[in-house]
Amino acid sequence: MNVTLPDGTVLDLPDGATGADAAAAIGPGLARAALAVKQGGQVRDLGLPLIDGEQLEIVTRKSGRDALDLIRHDAAHVLAAAVLELYPGVKISIGPSIDGGFYYDFEFPDGSGVTEADFPAIEQRMREHIKAAEPFQRDEVGIEEALERFRSEGQDYKLELIEDLVRDQGVQTVSLYRNGAFTDLCRGPHAPATDRIGAIKLQSVAGAYWRGDSSRTMLTRIYGTAFFTARELEEELERLEQARARDHRKLGRELGLFSFSDISPGSAFWLPKGTVLWNELVALSRDMGAERGFTEVKTPLLYDSELWKTSGHWGKYRENMFVTETEERAFGLKPMNCPGHAHMFRSQRWSYRDLPVRYAEPGLLHRNELSGTLHGLLRVRHFVQDDAHIFCAEEQVEQEVRRCLEYAFSTFEIFGFEIELELSTRPEQRIGTDEMWDRAEGALAKVLADDGLDYRVNEGDGAFYGPKIDLHTTDSLGRSWQLGTVQLDYSMPERFDLVYTGADNAEHRPVMIHTARMGSFERFIGILIEHLAGELPVWLAPVQALVLPISDRHAQAARDVAATIRARGLRVEADDRAESIGRRIREGELQKIPYMLVIGDREADEQAVSVRRRHEGDLGMVAVERFVEHLAHETATRRDAPLGR
C-alpha cells in the first residue's frame, strides 16, 4: 500500500500497515513522538491499519489543536477512571474534549456528589493513572457483548447510547477503549498511552442535563483542562486570570459605569459615566441609521394582549413576557418591537413607491429570562435594542439584506470587533410554504456568497417565521454571544394583514426584515468593555480629559482650561484636590482616562498644558487651543488619532 506524506514523498508499506508502522518507517524519533495519524481529515489511532492511497500526516504534540484534542479526550477517560475508583456506584455518561479543555458527565449515587474541594484528591488519582503510562487498548466488540458488559456494571447511560447507535446508525459493533481497569464506550481516537497527557487541572463542577434535555436527569459535569507541559498549563491559567480582570462586571463597577441591585435582578442602573457611554452609542446608531434611510419612531412599552395574540407572542413567547392587568384587560410589556412596528405600518396606506419603509427604534424591551441565565450586562431582563424593521417588496429583499449586513459591518469596523456569521435555516416548527423558505434561504445565502463572506450554517435554527443571519462575537473568556441579526419575516405581514398597492394597482404583501447591529446596547457595552479592557476610545470615554494643577496656585488656571474644553462640548474634569500630583495621576490612570493635562508654572504662563496620554505617558507641552482642536477632532471623527507636535 501507498500513502503520501505532507512533503509529497510516497511511503510504500506492506498491506495492513498501521500508523505506528508508518511512523517507524519514517524514523525512530517520529515513532516515539507519534500520537495518532490524520488521514482524510480524520484523526485515527496509531494502532489502526492505514487507509491505502490517502494522504498521511503523523500527529505529534506539535500538531496544535488536533494533538490537544487527543490528550484532552484521553484526560476525560482518566478523569472517569479516577472518579469511578473514588466514588463507587457512579454512573458515567459522556466526556468529550472541548475548546480549552474537556469534561465528563457523571451521575452520583443518591446523597453523594463532588465539589471543588474534592478536586485535589481526584487530580491526585488522575496523576497516578498518567504516571502509570496505561496503554489505551481499542476493542471492537459485538452489540450483545457491549450491552452485556455495561449492563453488568449498571452503566445505564452507556446502554442507552449503544441502543441509540444501533437504532439510528444500524451499527453491528462498537469500539471500547480500555486503560488500566477502566473501559469506556468510545469512538476514539486516543493517544497510545495515558503518559502522553503532560499536565491536568480540574476547573469547575456544574450541572448538565443528560443529552441536553431539560426534562431528563441533571448530571454532574466536571470541567478540566490538559496540556503537554506544566508550563503550558500555567500559561493557560494565567491567561484565564487576566481575562477575569477584563470582566465587564468588575470594570463597570470600578469605572463607575453601572451597577446592579437585588431589587431589580437583570436590570442595570446606569450611573452618570455609563450613561455618557450609552448616549454616545445611541448617537452613533442614529447617525449611521439616518445615513442609510432609516427613520426613527417611538412606540409604546405596554400593549393589550390582543396585539400579542395577533403577533403570535401570546402563544409562543408568553412565558418570557411580563404581563399585567388593569380594568380586566390583560397587558404585556413588549419583549420585541416588531409587533408595534407592524401595527404602526398598518395605520396608513402605502404605495410600492414608498418602499422600503425602514423604522428604527432604540426601544426598551423586557424579557422574563430564567433567573439562572442572567449574566451581568450580557444577559439581562431589561434592555434596549438598536432595533429596526424594514417593510419592503419581495424583489427588494436581497438588496435590503445586503444593506443590513453592510450597516452591521460598518458598525463593527469602528470597534475592531471580529464577527462570525451564522445562517440559521428552516426549523421543524415553521409557517409558510417550502417555496417561500427556498426563496428566503436562497436570498440570504446568495448575499453571503456574492459578498464572499464566510459563515456557518445552523441547520433548523431559524425563527419560526423565517431564516436569519446572526452576527456573533466573544467575551473575554471566549464565550460566544449574539449581537446583530438580520431576519427575514413572512409571518408578521400575514398576521397583521400588511399590504401595499403595487404598480398594477393590486394589493401586495410586503416582507418584513428584522435587523439589529449592536443587538442590545447592554450586551454591546459589556462586550466592548471586555474587548478594550475598559480602555474606551476618546469619543466614548465618559471623561475625555482630566486637568491636574500642580499646586493650589494653579487651580484657577486648571478651572479655566476645563471651562474652555467644556465650552466645546467635550467632557473634562479638573482634579484640584490636595493630593500629590503622583496620586492624582495614578487615580486618573486607574480610571482609564485618555488624557491628563498637567498645569504648573510653565504651562500657566504660556496658555498651555502638559499632555499625558494613556499608555504613552508625558507628551510634553501643547497649547491649550491646539489640544482642544485635537480632542474635538477625535470626538467628531469617532477615531483616536496621534497628537502631532
Add this chain to the structure above:
RNA sequence: GCCGACGUAGCUCAGCUGGUAGAGCACUUCACUCGUAAUGAAGGGGUCCCCGGUUCGAGUCCGGGCGUCGGCUCCA
C-alpha cells in the same frame, strides 16, 4: 427553571472547634502645596442577604427563601 458554590463596611477580604465584629483601599477632617502610577495623622462607617429553628447565647449550626457566580437549558 435545573445542578453546584458563594453572600461579613462602598470595594477586596480575615473572623479557628458557637461567647453579641476586624484589616487594606475608599470616605471625612487636619497638616503638607507637591512636576507625571499611592504624603502623613486622626476619625466616621456594619439589620454579618432575608425569614424561621436549635441553643443560656448564632456572623458561625440546621431548614426555607432571595441574590450573585460557574455551567445546563434558552436567547440580544
